[in-house]
Amino acid sequence: MSRQGKHGPERPQDNHTELWQLWREFAITLRTPDYRLAKAQDFGVFTTGALLITAVFVLLNIAWDYAIDPVNAHQAIGHRLFQSAAVLVWAIATWCHVHSWPARLATILVPLMVQVSFIEVLSLLDNGNAFGIGGFLYFFIFVPFLLLAQSLRLSLLVLALITVFPLFAPTFGVSADLDREIYLAYMLISFPPVVALRIFFEYLYWGLYRYRRQIEHHANTDGMTRLLNRRRFLLEGTKLLADARHRNQTASLVFIDIDHFKTINDTYGHHIGDIAIDHLAEIMRQCARSGDLVARYGGEEFMVLLPSTELGLAKEVAQRLRRTVASTPLNVPETDVPDLELTISAGVASNNPQDGKPHDIDVLIHNADLAVYAAKRGGRNRVVRFERDMNTQDQHDSRADGTPSSAGN
Numbered sequence: 535m536s537r538q539g540k541h542g543p544e545r546p547q548d549n550h551t552e553l554w555q556l557w558r559e560f561a562i563t564l565r566t567p568d569y570r571l572a573k574a575q576d577f578g579v580f581t582t583g584a585l586l587i588t589a590v591f592v593l594l595n596i597a598w599d600y601a602i603d604p605v606n607a608h609q610a611i612g613h614r615l616f617q618s619a620a621v622l623v624w625a626i627a628t629w630c631h632v633h634s635w636p637a638r639l640a641t642i643l644v645p646l647m648v649q650v651s652f653i654e655v656l657s658l659l660d661n662g663n664a665f666g667i668g669g670f671l672y673f674f675i676f677v678p679f680l681l682l683a684q685s686l687r688l689s690l691l692v693l694a695l696i697t698v699f700p701l702f703a704p705t706f707g708v709s710a711d712l713d714r715e716i717y718l719a720y721m722l723i724s725f726p727p728v729v730a731l732r733i734f735f736e737y738l739y740w741g742l743y744r745y746r747r748q749i750e751h752h753a754n755t756d757g758m759t760r761l762l763n764r765r766r767f768l769l770e771g772t773k774l775l776a777d778a779r780h781r782n783q784t785a786s787l788v789f790i791d792i793d794h795f796k797t798i799n800d801t802y803g804h805h806i807g808d809i810a811i812d813h814l815a816e817i818m819r820q821c822a823r824s825g826d827l828v829a830r831y832g833g834e835e836f837m838v839l840l841p842s843t844e845l846g847l848a849k850e851v852a853q854r855l856r857r858t859v860a861s862t863p864l865n866v867p868e869t870d871v872p873d874l875e876l877t878i879s880a881g882v883a884s885n886n887p888q889d890g891k892p893h894d895i896d897v898l899i900h901n902a903d904l905a906v907y908a909a910k911r912g913g914r915n916r917v918v919r920f921e922r923d924m925n926t927q928d929q930h931d932s933r934a935d936g937t938p939s940s941a942g943n
């Protein structure tokens with residue numbers, strides 16, 4: 535009873551804090567370029583299609599004009615053509631680039647221009663004003679679909695503008711002789727739900743966006759160390775090397791393998807082995823520069839791809855890493871495990887465009903792997919740089935024992 539009483543009042547407050555944080559996250563994400571880009575990509579085609587359908591729909595309104603007033607309808611044809619052309623311009627601007635200033639300007643101006651022209655049509659047709667309010671309402675409910683690709687802020691601005699504009703239209707010299715009270719009543723009833731639906735849509739899309747980002751994160755990240763995983767490393771590494779080739783710059787790869795890792799597993803168990811892997815990942819994360827690609831490539835193997843780095847400098851980086859690992863024993867608190875002095879062996883290779891044959895990521899990994907192998911043979915806890923004759927040696931070894939070469943290991 536007392537426990538319940540104690541925890542009872544805290545719950546609503548927690549819920550409020552959570553809701554507030556969710557809302558803050560929602561509001562912040564909406565302004566990020568990544569979110570805006572994702573939405574433009576997801577809804578660019580939809581919005582363009584919806585605008586093209588609207589352009590046709592506006593033209594078909596000629597039939598509606600003839601139904602209301604067959605005598606004067608021909609006078610409205612020019613307006614309908616203008617409305618359709620304006621929507622078409624909006625569609626083209628959106629298709630070219632949703633967030634460009636022409637597209638955003640069209641998003642604000644075209645609905646207003648269509649409204650002005652619509653008011654003119656109503657004043658040309660007998661009984662036009664009687665049907666006018668229905669037309670406004672129809673347009674108002676239609677427009678949110680045309681605003682899906684745009685930001686929430688711009689969408690709400692456009693909705694507000696097209697709601698109030700007909701009330702002030704006479705100030706601009708266009709008048710539909712609308713019954714202001716009835717128009718206002720219609721709009722007061724429909725504005726809140728239309729705005730709420732637009733916000734609700736944004737919220738749903740944000741949920742999907744967040745979910746997609748989480749999945750992307752899991753697909754690209756190693757779950758244990760939070761470093762890039764092998765798949766992502768190969769993709770990013772290929773891009774980085776292509777960029778280096780384009781700029782005629784050298785990039786270097788450091789391939790790292792923990793020494794005698796099997797012994798750690800066998801002596802202290804896999805759980806301690808996992809902690810050791812995480813420990814090394816943390817050291818690598820801290821030693822890396824911001825542009826470096828650091829990845830867990832496999833079990834106890836790591837990669838560090840260094841852009842704009844010559845082989846000699848890469849070897850220094852690897853040496854520094856090796857020394858840091860060797861001088862940072864792993865302490866696992868609340869266990870009987872003594873401080874573990876881990877060491878690593880590293881192989882370094884570079885993609886040197888000067889030698890006329892820039893390597894792709896597979897070749898670079900293969901070369902660095904051969905260098906790691908040499909480091910292991912040389913006694914471990916060392917860094918070895920790739921030498922051309924290691925390839926010859928590798929082929930020789932493969933032929934001698936009948937196994938294939940270690941390419942891509």
Ligand SMILES: Nc1nc2c(ncn2[C@@H]2O[C@H](COP(=O)(O)OP(=O)(O)OP(=O)(O)O)[C@@H](O)[C@H]2O)c(=O)[nH]1
Pocket residue numbers: 791792793794795796797799803804805806807808811832833834910914
């Ligand atoms: N705890 C743990 N162990 C792993 C993981 N992935 C691979 N291993 C183990 O890592 C060990 C690698 O052993 P080896 O390839 O023989 O190499 P080593 O014992 O480090 O010996 P050298 O590389 O020659 O110094 C194997 O026992 C794998 O089972 C992992 O995610 N967690």
